[in-house]
Amino acid sequence: MTISKDLINPFVISAIEIIEELEGEKPKRGEISLIQDTTETQGVAVVIGITGNIEGRLLLDVSKETACKFATYLLKEDFSEYNEIVESAIGEMANLITGRSASLLNEMGYSLKITPPTLFTGKELRVSDKKMKMIVIPLFCKSGKLLINVAFKE
Amino acid sequence: MVDDILQIYAKDPEMNGIKPDGSKIRVLVVDDSLAFRRLISRVLTETGYEVVGEVADGKESLLKVAELNPDVITMDVTMPELEGPDAVDVIKRNHPNANIVMVSSMGHQDLVEKAIKKGAKGYILKPLTGEQIPKMLKVIKKAVLG
Numbered sequence: 001m002t003i004s005k006d007l008i009n010p011f012v013i014s015a016i017e018i019i020e021e022l023e024g025e026k027p028k029r030g031e032i033s034l035i036q037d038t039t040e041t042q043g044v045a046v047v048i049g050i051t052g053n054i055e056g057r058l059l060l061d062v063s064k065e066t067a068c069k070f071a072t073y074l075l076k077e078d079f080s081e082y083n084e085i086v087e088s089a090i091g092e093m094a095n096l097i098t099g100r101s102a103s104l105l106n107e108m109g110y111s112l113k114i115t116p117p118t119l120f121t122g123k124e125l126r127v128s129d130k131k132m133k134m135i136v137i138p139l140f141c142k143s144g145k146l147l148i149n150v151a152f153k154e
Numbered sequence: 155m156v157d158d159i160l161q162i163y164a165k166d167p168e169m170n171g172i173k174p175d176g177s178k179i180r181v182l183v184v185d186d187s188l189a190f191r192r193l194i195s196r197v198l199t200e201t202g203y204e205v206v207g208e209v210a211d212g213k214e215s216l217l218k219v220a221e222l223n224p225d226v227i228t229m230d231v232t233m234p235e236l237e238g239p240d241a242v243d244v245i246k247r248n249h250p251n252a253n254i255v256m257v258s259s260m261g262h263q264d265l266v267e268k269a270i271k272k273g274a275k276g277y278i279l280k281p282l283t284g285e286q287i288p289k290m291l292k293v294i295k296k297a298v299l300g
Contacts, residue, residue, distance in 0.1 A: 022283070
């Protein structure tokens with residue numbers, strides 16, 4: 001299956017909207033890249049499954065430092081250290097982005113559901129998808145770099 | 155700065171958690187997100203409400219409603235074990251006077267509508283931005299006092 005712009009744009013639009021609502025400033029979008037096999041994350045990866053008439057997943061990839069800053073914006077209190085509350089906040093952000101994306105995609109005629117987020121942390125965390133091509137879109141936010149990694153089954 | 159704004163809302167009778175008799179509105183927070191439970195509980199506490207409990211799934215909320223008899227329940231529409239609208243249905247059948255306000259992110263309008271048909275009195279949108287907080291407080295207060 002070819003991953004069309006129509007399928008990717010809702011994720012980018014939703015992420016930009018949510019981040020702008022939180023930070024008060026629109027993030028800048030970087031160059032899109034297509035990754036066939038394996039990629040290394042920045043330290044915190046949230047994975048949300050997408051099911052329905054297409055199957056795939058969204059992976060939000062940030063550093064721990066950026067995760068703390070997003071948590072600060074989301075929860076309106078300071079987080080200087082990465083902990084379970086920051087983890088929960090990033091999971092919540094992923095839910096918000098994917099929920100809004102699924103809504104946009106469903107308006108386009110897709111019939112999609114999203115799964116609860118799964119969070120992975122660690123240095124040199126590698127993501128490998130043999131069956132799915134990954135499209136990676138970087139967003140440069142006040143809090144740091146967020147990589148939107150979308151993959152759909154071929 | 156957020157705390158300053160919450161202090162202002164705490165003095166606004168349309169938003170604060172004080173009933174006409176001077177007592178505090180008692181709230182049960184039901185949400186599977188630890189982060190969101192923390193945020194909503196903090197906002198409610200700082201604006202005069204009493205958060206009597208926090209629960210992470212719909213099934214547990216049924217027990218807590220019976221145990222705590224809160225004035226109002228804030229409930230996420232999507233949760234493990236028992237989804238929001240289904241929890242509303244069971245709660246309202248057992249506690250017809252229960253006041254329930256749904257919490258939802260975009261993309262779940264169908265669940266919000268289902269919950270309202272089952273007896274929920276309104277809804278709050280996530281993320282809880284600076285603009286959403288006063289809206290949330292008004293919805294919760296109105297759910298209790300009418």
